[in-house]
Amino acid sequence: MIDTVAIIETNRELTPGYRLLTLNFEQEIAARAGQFAMLKAHAAFEPLLRRALAVYRIHGPRQLSFLYQVLGRGTQALAELGTGGKVDALLALGNAWPIGDELREFQFIASRAMSHTGEAAQSDRPRKAIVVAGGIGSASVLMLCAGLQAAHIETEIFFGAASHRVALGCGLEDFRALDLPLALATDDGSLGEKGFVTAPLERHLRAGGGADATIYACGPWVMMRRVAEIAAAFHVACLVSLEAPMGCGFGVCVGCVIAVESDAPLGYESYKRVCVDGSIFAAQRIRWEVNAMTH
């Protein structure tokens, strides 16, 4: 974990409201697919807190890029910075997407929880991958897709966005460039299938596409919940990367928790920090019904 001041190489608008931020670092950064950084305009007075952004791409040991949606005060402040501008950065944070053998640990954690909920166990060594990207959740999974491809794991991408324009803002062209099978859905039908991307995902699993597969999903909370339900229904292992409002990003404020199934006495373990215990969790462990977690 490094706390540093990075210098902006570029901060380019892809489509209105979506930007690609490329940062240069003084020191070498070790980051893995699925990890994130806490970023903020250098020494900015307001807003105070840094914002969590997934590492989108690694261009070199000292250059990373981030894909982000301009929403509120923090991302607006980032959007105003130009080349040469300074960014306070704490990284690389959180766990990484497990691939191949790394999946075992997640399977183990998941199966502990599953013994509670009575879910069926997973096949031990999934050789296929299904990557589900919802909206700007795509930022967390581009490197994952490349990693799966490099590991020769059969991979299919399900890419959902609000519209054609948003899909482009969420890096669609970069995903297309991977040349992997890609199912597309947009809420307004302006590109690909009309509706949520969970529809083609469900059809795919119904058709047996989930056999020996692991689902990797990142997107809005409601979508993650739906993906988890579908995965459970078809007994497919599922990992989700979750969002929560973050105070610190390094485990100390205990503000970013989500409720999980817990074995510990007194329920002490009932909350997990998204920033250090995640942001990637086995979907079966999440207590989705804790409604307060939606935003």
Next chain:
Amino acid sequence: MIDTVAIIETNRELTPGYRLLTLNFEQEIAARAGQFAMLKAHAAFEPLLRRALAVYRIHGPRQLSFLYQVLGRGTQALAELGTGGKVDALLALGNAWPIGDELREFQFIASRAMSHTGEAAQSDRPRKAIVVAGGIGSASVLMLCAGLQAAHIETEIFFGAASHRVALGCGLEDFRALDLPLALATDDGSLGEKGFVTAPLERHLRAGGGADATIYACGPWVMMRRVAEIAAAFHVACLVSLEAPMGCGFGVCVGCVIAVESDAPLGYESYKRVCVDGSIFAAQRIRWEVNAMTH
């Protein structure tokens, strides 16, 4: 008084810590020498309050420039903006430097106060002007000098700054371009006389240079106080433009007051607002001894 969003033409560093900001306005702005604007990076969250900057130059009905020193949070935020950036602007505020006949009103106000303090009365129609600029106080008096020159009033400039570098940041070249007699002093002696500019001013008055003259002064509080003392000692009329921390700039917060001699019962009139009752005051009216006014 107009509340608007101006667009930055340029925001150029003159010397480290001193910048020239040129703004374009949608509408025509009527501004006079000595007036000021309340400025802030458009819709910036922090700091909240706008900052007072004197109108330095009028380039056209819709273009003005401001000369400013980068001190704290507000001016730092302004310094970060570039061409095309937006600035919240309320202007033109405060009274203007009176020239020629306009001086009568100020003389009247001043003489009321003087009857209290027992100062001698001024000659009714001063035909000479002495302009004293201390540090960035220069920003308020460049247009005044040009105005005096245009009105064929014999004008001498006393220009003080911390150093050669600061003098350049405070627009020295623009003052030199006026081709008026100019006495220069810097604290470190790197340009002109070493020491405070009040020294050559005092010599000038001692040599009779104050006869039929009005002193116009703008600079730090301690300097204004010293100029007022010197003017009083030599019985020369003196106007000062003062600074105070400003909440609003348009008279409503009553936060920017300074203590003045007052005729009113109960001392109700003992405080005047720098933003609307000034920023230009007859020096004799100011109760300089109210030490809390220094910053």
Next chain:
Amino acid sequence: MSETLRTTKHDSRLAVEIAGIHFNNPVMGASGTFGYGLEFAGLIDLNRLGGFATKGLSARPLSGNPPPRIVETHGGMLNAIGLQNVGARAFVEEKLPLLAQYDTRVIANVFGYSDDDYLEAINMLNDGEGIAAYELNISCPNVKEGGIVIGNSPVAAARLTEKAKRAAARPLIVKLSPNVTDVTLLARAIAEAGADALSLINTLVGMAIDVNARRPRLNYGTGGLSGPAIRPIAVRMVYEVAKVIRIPLIGIGGIASASDALEFILAGATAVQIGTANYYDPRVTMKVIDGLTDYCDRQGLESINAMVGSIIER
């Protein structure tokens, strides 16, 4: 009434009533930040404004505290103006006639160092025409006389409220101090003493120090903290008071946008007052009114009143 008045269009969904007074909308300028209203005539259309509270008026004019009187802090500012004002009499004679041309509700904010001071000011104001209501400022932290602030003691506040209510020819709003352990005790006592409405909050007592000069930044030493920094505290207090009190509430504290105003309305305020934001965004009241109209559109509301206290408990 002016020409402007007849041409100003009001969004009828925003109309609210407090103690029988009709407001065209729930957006007002807060006392001490809106002068005598007239200062804003060149900046906004006063006819569009729901109303405003005047600078605190005392029986005799007050010169206020020596400078420096204000200092900016993170997200807010401290002030120790010391209630500089023209006095109730001059307000009635010089300011009120000029305000008559505007279709906006004028609330006279009243201040005194003793109960009798307050009553004297109210009696002077009773003569004035065009005052919609009084707002009793029992919570100003920036005046040295009087020892303990009346507004921090439920007993003293209730006693003054009772007397003021008897003296007042108009509805009485009492403005609450936030510098208390339990604002509901204060609110209850004042409501029971006969107040027609409550406004809250006034400023929180704060201090800033110049560490190089080693002196307080304000000449007075301490000052009142206002601005966005205090909004969460203000919203919480409105929420707490709304749960135990029936009379209408006016929410105040750090409002700078329509969304901020709505937080207070959802928490239980019938109307809001905007203070510090007027300084750095002089047209903020108009922007908030427009924002409330947008909110009604978006949420399909027939009246903003439906939102008052409508927060859904978790």
Next chain:
Amino acid sequence: MSETLRTTKHDSRLAVEIAGIHFNNPVMGASGTFGYGLEFAGLIDLNRLGGFATKGLSARPLSGNPPPRIVETHGGMLNAIGLQNVGARAFVEEKLPLLAQYDTRVIANVFGYSDDDYLEAINMLNDGEGIAAYELNISCPNVKEGGIVIGNSPVAAARLTEKAKRAAARPLIVKLSPNVTDVTLLARAIAEAGADALSLINTLVGMAIDVNARRPRLNYGTGGLSGPAIRPIAVRMVYEVAKVIRIPLIGIGGIASASDALEFILAGATAVQIGTANYYDPRVTMKVIDGLTDYCDRQGLESINAMVGSIIER
């Protein structure tokens, strides 16, 4: 003790003493924002830190409140963590041994729902090695049990202080609530009950509302407001308490720079704790220490102690 310790150079002008405990400098991490200290090992040199207060420790582990637990506000944040913690026993067994390698003072922040809870936690902690002092958190606004917050009542606070002092094998710091009308009454009562030092302030109770969802932004409803927004209130309270109390004070509230820390020291605090700023500037404690060294240079000070309470009244 570690190798690092012996090589870390301290500026001896910054050393302070509180209740007989030596601190290398007056800069500490505040409870609940500094975890168990270990979380910062990769970010700062813990040997340079004056000390820190642990997350509030209770006799039994607590799972805390459901999410969302935090929300950012202007200049600050609201939290309703609900005191999630490993419990006093686990702290002693699992965390303390790891802390032994660092030359920094560990203050165990103690929390309970009843007097007995507090005493039970203290007894567990008495067994631990390497705890310099206890800090009694009687002012957490985010726990529903217990009804009225102990820390808002001078009587209840004094009673608990007395009991805790008797049980405690180490010096006792009591942390004050700012949610009171008169913090000096509280401070006096607690000092007379035997506290060795006071720390102030804890968070102010606040609330933020999502106006589209029409729900509180925090699941708990209200939360504690912290960050630069509250600094003026905190400085004022330290200033007020310093005037009437002899025991040392630890200033807390919105500190994000050396200048901020100095405001508290000039107001009367012997040391400071930094909370929220650690989240957005994880190395802030080190920066503040460096800034204090610069200040000593600039002002030609032999000891920072000369600055404690040295504010010049206007």
